[in-house]
Amino acid sequence: MSTTDCGTELDLVHEERGTQGRLAVVMLRTKSVWRAFRNRLASNRLHDLDDRQLNDIGITRHDVVMALNRSGVLDDPSLLLSRSARERARHRFARPANR
Numbered sequence: 001m002s003t004t005d006c007g008t009e010l011d012l013v014h015e016e017r018g019t020q021g022r023l024a025v026v027m028l029r030t031k032s033v034w035r036a037f038r039n040r041l042a043s044n045r046l047h048d049l050d051d052r053q054l055n056d057i058g059i060t061r062h063d064v065v066m067a068l069n070r071s072g073v074l075d076d077p078s079l080l081l082s083r084s085a086r087e088r089a090r091h092r093f094a095r096p097a098n099r
Contacts, residue, residue, distance in 0.1 A: 036076040043068060043077040058085035 046054065046064050054061055059081055067080035 033074055036074055039076045039078040040068075040071070040073075043081060046081070058088050060084075060088075063088075 043064065046057075046059075047061070047068075049057075051061060054064070063081060063084040067077040067084070070080060071077040
């Protein structure tokens with residue numbers, strides 16, 4: 001076997017791994033888009049809850065509307081909603097400063 005044959009075999013193996021790697025990237029992106037779409041549908045359903053129920057979750061109707069408006073069609077609005085809930089909890093349950 002010459003070195004050129006060995007080099008050719010290595011290129012073929014590298015191309016096969018590259019194809020599998022590309023397929024894996026496509027699958028990850030597809031899963032990501034699907035997850036964002038599913039979370040967007042769930043965020044739309046939050047709009048149907050009343051204000052008391054939204055308060056129990058830790059968000060307001062304004063938070064839901066802003067998250068849906070600020071995120072694109074394929075973006076995940078649940079990230080914005082969880083950030084809003086975290087901020088509201090931080091301010092709601094914050095300890096008063098010692099004086």
